[in-house]
Amino acid sequence: MKNNIPFALVGGLVAMLVGAAIWAVITVVTNYQIGFMAVGVGFLVGFAVRFAGKGETMIFAVIGAVFALLGCLAGNLFSALGFLSKEYEIPFFELLGKFDFSKAPELFKETFSGMDLLFYAIAVYEGFKLSRVPSEETAAVESPPTE
Numbered sequence: 001m002k003n004n005i006p007f008a009l010v011g012g013l014v015a016m017l018v019g020a021a022i023w024a025v026i027t028v029v030t031n032y033q034i035g036f037m038a039v040g041v042g043f044l045v046g047f048a049v050r051f052a053g054k055g056e057t058m059i060f061a062v063i064g065a066v067f068a069l070l071g072c073l074a075g076n077l078f079s080a081l082g083f084l085s086k087e088y089e090i091p092f093f094e095l096l097g098k099f100d101f102s103k104a105p106e107l108f109k110e111t112f113s114g115m116d117l118l119f120y121a122i123a124v125y126e127g128f129k130l131s132r133v134p135s136e137e138t139a140a141v142e143s144p145p146t147e
Contacts (some may be wrong), residue, residue, distance in 0.1 A: 056135040
């Protein structure tokens with residue numbers, strides 16, 4: 001089945017959450033934020049949207065870009081909550097359940113760096129680029145026939 005937007009949305013959401021969780025675990029365990037985790041989230045989301053949605057239209061690229069950005073934000077949020085959980089010895093999911101999400105912008109302000117913008121941009125680009133199945137016309141232009 002081609003052009004399945006609901007499947008693309010579910011695939012993007014699942015990939016976003018999985019990517020953000022992996023990002024947070026690696027960041028908290030290593031005690032170091034690796035910018036390339038954002039790029040990994042972009043790749044994961046892009047491929048998930050492409051695989052699940054099988055869409056050729058621009059809406060699939062937009063879905064991939066949006067979920068890639070949300071995955072980056074979630075990865076940073078989960079990482080910050082992971083550090084708080086570790087510091088205050090509160091189980092992560094208990095902290096997550098009690099977290100006042102209206103405080104998220106304040107938490108982002110404390111943990112955000114300028115380099116994050118670069119990696120977020122690359123992740124959004126990858127989510128956008130990888131989320132669509134190339135149409136036959138696009139495939140012909142991107143890879144001309146060999147002689």
